[in-house]
Amino acid sequence: MSLQQLSPDWQTWVRDNLARGCTPASMLPLMQQGGFSAALSQRALDEAAAQLGGRSAATQSAQAARTAEHSPLAEHVQALAIGAQPQRGRPHIDLEANTIQCSDGQLVRIAAVLDAPQVVLFESLLSDEECLAMIALADTRLTRSTVVDEQLGEARPHEHRTSAGAWFQRGESELVARIEARLAEVLHWPVDRGEGLQVLRYAIGGEYRAHFDWFNPAHSGSTRHLQQGGQRVGTCVMYLDEVEAGGATRFPNLGYEVRPRRGAALYFADVDSQGVEDPSTLHAGVPVTRGVKYIATKWLRERTYG
Ligand SMILES: O=C(O)CCC(=O)C(=O)O
Numbered sequence: 376m377s378l379q380q381l382s383p384d385w386q387t388w389v390r391d392n393l394a395r396g397c398t399p400a401s402m403l404p405l406m407q408q409g410g411f412s413a414a415l416s417q418r419a420l421d422e423a424a425a426q427l428g429g430r431s432a433a434t435q436s437a438q439a440a441r442t443a444e445h446s447p448l449a450e451h452v453q454a455l456a457i458g459a460q461p462q463r464g465r466p467h468i469d470l471e472a473n474t475i476q477c478s479d480g481q482l483v484r485i486a487a488v489l490d491a492p493q494v495v496l497f498e499s500l501l502s503d504e505e506c507l508a509m510i511a512l513a514d515t516r517l518t519r520s521t522v523v524d525e526q527l528g529e530a531r532p533h534e535h536r537t538s539a540g541a542w543f544q545r546g547e548s549e550l551v552a553r554i555e556a557r558l559a560e561v562l563h564w565p566v567d568r569g570e571g572l573q574v575l576r577y578a579i580g581g582e583y584r585a586h587f588d589w590f591n592p593a594h595s596g597s598t599r600h601l602q603q604g605g606q607r608v609g610t611c612v613m614y615l616d617e618v619e620a621g622g623a624t625r626f627p628n629l630g631y632e633v634r635p636r637r638g639a640a641l642y643f644a645d646v647d648s649q650g651v652e653d654p655s656t657l658h659a660g661v662p663v664t665r666g667v668k669y670i671a672t673k674w675l676r677e678r679t680y681g
């Protein structure tokens with residue numbers, strides 16, 4: 376039942392690629408990049424290959440005709456093309472149970488799941504103490520938030536983003552390292568493929584208007600960001616504080632929003648199951664109308680970052 380342990384996206388990916396003649400050897404590294412162990416990937420591939428072998432005779436002969444056209448070189452080129460195309464890996468969350476027991480003792484609850492775009496809402500990803508400690512640390516270094524200029528790639532203040540922000544180096548303190556290690560465990564995505572945590576503080580009226588977290592490859596300003604660590608493949612917004620009114624994270628095209636709650640976290644994949652930038656992830660931090668909103672955001676990159 377190893378195949379069942381993969382997310383539905385990954386199961387489809389494994390079946391489709393085997394069916395079109397890719398070798399398990401070419402797929403194994405991509406699955407490992409996606410966060411699966413070599414042993415689980417191998418077993419899942421064996422299982423899917425066995426299932427494929429048991430299909431109807433008609434399908435099998437069509438498949439045989441197709442694979443007969445494949446010289447080893449053609450197969451190799453095809454395998455390379457899979458790697459080069461947007462077949463990016465993306466984080467993977469074990470959704471089988473309703474809780475995830477982290478090795479540091481934190482019991483994380485899965486509160487809501489959307490399949491596509493993949494959105495997972497967690498409760499108690501952070502403890503109250505962790506949230507309050509992050510707020511206290513951030514308060515000492517908050518500065519006006521910026522957006523990335525589409526043409527120049529420079530960070531600059533913008534009326535669409537009225538919050539104050541603080542960056543934290545990866546692993547810069549025991550607390551930051553603990554949160555990062557927990558995220559890596561829950562999302563099956565290595566710490567070194569993440570940007571440093573960013574804490575944002577929104578006062579009344581503060582907002583972040585609708586945007587994508589992925590860098591648009593068509594914009595010249597994206598080039599230098601994409602060169603360093605590749606695309607943003609996932610976003611995790613952790614809510615550090617209660618907000619009396621307003622301040623939801625809203626996906627306007629999905630008609631869905633998450634209201635802040637201390638310790639909860641919203642994860643969404645920025646790319647679809649094929650690894651392509653997903654326009655349905657358009658999202659906004661809606662204006663705070665009463666209270667103050669604090670979040671910590673972790674952006675996950677396709678490759679090693681920094
Ligand atoms: O403020 C929010 O709820 C969303 C923040 C966000 O989208 C971001 O930091 O990229």
Ligand SMILES: [Fe+2]
Pocket residue numbers: 586587588610658
């Ligand atoms: Fe965002």
